[in-house]
Amino acid sequence: MTDFPNPEQLEHDVLHALADFRGARVLEIGAGDGRMIRHYLRETALTVALDSDWDELIAARAESLKDTNARLAHGQAERLPFSESSFDLAVFGWSL
Amino acid sequence: MARWFVLDIRPVADEPEVWVRDRSGGETRCGGLTWVGDGPVGHAQASAAVDQILNEGWFAAPAPRRFEWVDVFDDADDLIECVSEEWEHRSVGEETSLRLVEALSRAGRGAAPFIRQGIQAQLLRKVRLTKLV
Numbered sequence: 001m002t003d004f005p006n007p008e009q010l011e012h013d014v015l016h017a018l019a020d021f022r023g024a025r026v027l028e029i030g031a032g033d034g035r036m037i038r039h040y041l042r043e044t045a046l047t048v049a050l051d052s053d054w055d056e057l058i059a060a061r062a063e064s065l066k067d068t069n070a071r072l073a074h075g076q077a078e079r080l081p082f083s084e085s086s087f088d089l090a091v092f093g094w095s096l
Numbered sequence: 097m098a099r100w101f102v103l104d105i106r107p108v109a110d111e112p113e114v115w116v117r118d119r120s121g122g123e124t125r126c127g128g129l130t131w132v133g134d135g136p137v138g139h140a141q142a143s144a145a146v147d148q149i150l151n152e153g154w155f156a157a158p159a160p161r162r163f164e165w166v167d168v169f170d171d172a173d174d175l176i177e178c179v180s181e182e183w184e185h186r187s188v189g190e191e192t193s194l195r196l197v198e199a200l201s202r203a204g205r206g207a208a209p210f211i212r213q214g215i216q217a218q219l220l221r222k223v224r225l226t227k228l229v
Contacts, residue, residue: 005166007166014217015103090101094106096104
């Protein structure tokens with residue numbers, strides 16, 4: 001059977017074609033289990049994973065973001081728990 | 097210089113479809129996934145919100161980029177179970193399930209069911225910091 005293209009690689013390529021993550025302060029809103037953050041985490045100056053679901057954040061820390069320097073935050077997009085201009089880039093990764 | 101961007105990446109509404117690929121690469125479309133609950137409303141609201149901030153001049157953005165996301169499954173049960181457990185706003189309808197089973201049966205050994213969906217990604221650049229009165 002013909003192989004399918006790797007969707008994770010396609011996603012990675014598109015993200016990097018669109019945005020420059022190098023040295024950026026990035027907030028991912030609705031980060032879920034942190035899967036997508038792994039595409040860019042190593043390039044950023046700061047990465048914060050925000051989600052309203054504690055279980056997702058716990059899963060992120062235990063799996064996708066284990067042993068990384070990503071910070072986790074509990075909150076909602078409508079009321080961000082950060083001061084203005086804290087980030088260069090906000091990512092909605094499959095969360096809008 | 098400060099940079100303010102929003103990167104919006106999400107599935108394109110109305111597009112996830114169930115397919116079967118046989119050993120020689122031939123594909124059969126079995127049908128789309130059915131919306132569940134308020135999924136369509138949420139998608140429409142998100143798109144409307146993005147359109148609004150672009151139309152009002154808060155952000156500027158080039159056309160979205162699109163790519164195809166394919167999830168491959170072991171068999172029909174695997175696909176249906178995955179959608180049921182992991183897809184919050186979708187389900188495999190009865191007609192699609194029947195066509196899936198039939199297509200797998202026709203395709204024979206080595207066939208694989210899969211879900212194909214479009215994903216779009218767009219980088220929005222903030223161009224206005226305060227609302228003009």
